[in-house]
Amino acid sequence: MTSTAEQAHTVDVERFHVYDTTLRDGAQQEGLSLSVQDKLAISRHLDELGVGFIEGGWPGAVPKDTEFFRRARTDLTLKNATLAAFGATRKADGKAADDELVRALVDAETPVVTLVAKSHVGHVERALRTTPAENLEMIRDTVSFLVGEGRRVFLDAEHFFDGYRLKPEYSLEVVRAATEAGADVVVLCDTNGGMLPDDVRATVAAVADATGARLGIHAHNDTGCAVANSLAAIDAGATHMQGTINGTGERTGNADLLTVVANLELKRERQVLPAGALRESTRIAHAVSELTNIVPYSRQPYVGSSAFAHKAGLHASAIKVDPDLYQHTDPSLVGNDMRMLVSDMAGRASVELKGRELGFDLSDNRELVGRITQRVKELEASGYTFEAADASFELLLREEVEGERTRFFEVEAWRVITESRPGSEAASEATVKLRAGGERAVVTGEGNGPVNALDHALRAAIGTLYPEIAKIELIDFRVRILDASHGTDAITRVLVEMTDGESSWETVGIGANIIEASWEALVDGVTYGLLRQGADRVS
Numbered sequence: 421m422t423s424t425a426e427q428a429h430t431v432d433v434e435r436f437h438v439y440d441t442t443l444r445d446g447a448q449q450e451g452l453s454l455s456v457q458d459k460l461a462i463s464r465h466l467d468e469l470g471v472g473f474i475e476g477g478w479p480g481a482v483p484k485d486t487e488f489f490r491r492a493r494t495d496l497t498l499k500n501a502t503l504a505a506f507g508a509t510r511k512a513d514g515k516a517a518d519d520e521l522v523r524a525l526v527d528a529e530t531p532v533v534t535l536v537a538k539s540h541v542g543h544v545e546r547a548l549r550t551t552p553a554e555n556l557e558m559i560r561d562t563v564s565f566l567v568g569e570g571r572r573v574f575l576d577a578e579h580f581f582d583g584y585r586l587k588p589e590y591s592l593e594v595v596r597a598a599t600e601a602g603a604d605v606v607v608l609c610d611t612n613g614g615m616l617p618d619d620v621r622a623t624v625a626a627v628a629d630a631t632g633a634r635l636g637i638h639a640h641n642d643t644g645c646a647v648a649n650s651l652a653a654i655d656a657g658a659t660h661m662q663g664t665i666n667g668t669g670e671r672t673g674n675a676d677l678l679t680v681v682a683n684l685e686l687k688r689e690r691q692v693l694p695a696g697a698l699r700e701s702t703r704i705a706h707a708v709s710e711l712t713n714i715v716p717y718s719r720q721p722y723v724g725s726s727a728f729a730h731k732a733g734l735h736a737s738a739i740k741v742d743p744d745l746y747q748h749t750d751p752s753l754v755g756n757d758m759r760m761l762v763s764d765m766a767g768r769a770s771v772e773l774k775g776r777e778l779g780f781d782l783s784d785n786r787e788l789v790g791r792i793t794q795r796v797k798e799l800e801a802s803g804y805t806f807e808a809a810d811a812s813f814e815l816l817l818r819e820e821v822e823g824e825r826t827r828f829f830e831v832e833a834w835r836v837i838t839e840s841r842p843g844s845e846a847a848s849e850a851t852v853k854l855r856a857g858g859e860r861a862v863v864t865g866e867g868n869g870p871v872n873a874l875d876h877a878l879r880a881a882i883g884t885l886y887p888e889i890a891k892i893e894l895i896d897f898r899v900r901i902l903d904a905s906h907g908t909d910a911i912t913r914v915l916v917e918m919t920d921g922e923s924s925w926e927t928v929g930i931g932a933n934i935i936e937a938s939w940e941a942l943v944d945g946v947t948y949g950l951l952r953q954g955a956d957r958v959s
């Protein structure tokens with residue numbers, strides 16, 4: 421079952437196990453439901469990242485997981501990772517060989533089986549409702565049966581840290597029983613996620629000392645310390661780390677594997693993934709977010725879109741000298757990018773760096789940069805926001821650089837009416853009057869709402885002159901009332917997101933009237949899209 425590539429990788433994988441449980445514990449997150457197809461796709465990403473082990477699920481208990489392991493045999497070719505099936509020790513007072521769920525683990529045909537076992541005496545007595553001695557027997561019997569079936573066994577010692585605090589001798593007995601029966605690694609689990617790094621470090625060191633077993637760590641994030649606890653355990657000698665991509669998992673989640681791995685490689689100088697693989701982490705974090713249907717967390721360490729985004733003017737001015745002055749590491753090492761945010765907190769350096777990001781060299785024009793900075797501050801004070809509307813900022817910047825606003829058409833007027841009749845849904849009709857290519861157009865459009873109707877009318881008015889508009893699509897529309905105390909009199913801010921299928925951009929509009937704000941954002945969005953498409957201006 422081991423390919424040449426696997427053998428070439430064996431040394432790294434064995435020295436330190438990066439064990440991914442996104443497909444099992446990660447899928448225990450509220451709201452997350454993975455199909456077999458999703459699991460296969462995520463496995464391929466995990467393999468590209470170079471994790472050593474992929475825990476695919478619990479065969480026999482969860483039908484989808486049984487099917488995943490069946491499909492994996494034919495549909496999954498792994499270069500780096502080894503598949504692990506997860507399950508529990510046999511039931512009390514039975515035999516592992518006769519236990520249906522244990523047999524399902526064998527039937528999954530994975531090289532590795534990870535067994536969850538009780539290691540807290542209180543859980544043995546109250547949750548398993550058996551004796552401490554029988555629990556040890558369940559562990560010995562199940563581990564040795566699976567080893568006899570040719571499986572490599574890892575043992576997840578559930579509630580280990582709480583159990584060790586209550587009755588250390590019993591928890592140590594569990595570690596010894598598992599290793600004596602043939603388990604390769606005993607993974608100490610902070611199942612309830614209540615530990616802090618000092619407890620974890622001290623316990624792992626004491627258990628290693630008392631048993632000599634190879635230890636792993638499985639940390640949950642209930643105290644916000646899952647990553648710190650994983651690192652503490654590794655510092656204390658654990659050589660196997662379990663985590664999930666983006667930290668998904670039961671309750672508050674598991675240790676984010678990407679953060680732990682980046683910390684090990686970049687802060688501890690311990691290579692735990694194949695050379696260069698860390699640079700794939702941002703891409704893989706986003707691919708897994710997509711597959712798990714979870715909006716990426718922008719403030720996620722290392723891989724989040726805000727992880728290297730800089731808003732404060734003073735930060736930007738230092739970054740202009742050297743990015744290291746305000747960044748803890750080089751974003752490219754994890755496949756991320758530095759970004760400048762332009763807002764009312766920007767200074768000249770922010771605008772200059774943002775300009776550079778957009779392809780404008782403003783370095784020798786202090787007066788121009790100062791003017792743009794001032795305009796941004798004034799516009800933001802009136803309700804605009806440019807950090808979320810890069811495209812509106814670029815149009816403003818071009819206006820200042822080129823001395824005129826980029827326009828593909830001149831709007832003369834627009835109007836919308838919305839009609840509601842009993843028994844049918846309200847519908848809108850918009851009229852747009854504009855000039856483009858030396859011609860005047862007066863066009864109407866219908867839609868299920870006023871913005872939709874305006875969008876249709878605008879497209880109809882310029883579609884012949886600018887066929888590129890067919891590629892441009894409105895994909896998101898967000899409205900925010902800026903001064904809630906004014907109720908319906910308040911200023912409204914609208915953010916519009918558009919795409920041409922290759923990339924997306926956001927624009928902003930404000931107004932006392934929601935439709936006025938929307939129209940401004942819509943026109944800027946279409947203008948920016950035509951600019952991106954390289955449309956020839958004919959107005």
Ligand SMILES: CC(=O)SCCNC(=O)CCNC(=O)[C@H](O)C(C)(C)COP(=O)(O)OP(=O)(O)OC[C@H]1O[C@@H](n2cnc3c(N)ncnc32)[C@H](O)[C@@H]1OP(=O)(O)O
Nearest residue numbers: 478481482508509510511536537538547548549578611670
């Ligand atoms: C810490 C973790 O996250 S471990 C992973 C947890 N994951 C899951 O639970 C997801 C999959 N689970 C399932 O599909 C089901 O819960 C099953 C198939 C495992 C069990 O289902 P059921 O038999 O219907 O029982 P239920 O879900 O109520 O679980 C209780 C049974 O599990 C036993 N049990 C609980 N913990 C363990 C354990 N660590 N090892 C072995 N058995 C255990 C209990 O003693 C009880 O057995 P009993 O019915 O013979 O008294």
Ligand SMILES: CC(=O)C(=O)O
Nearest residue numbers: 445536576578609611
């Ligand atoms: C095994 C496991 O998922 C836990 O103890 O949290």
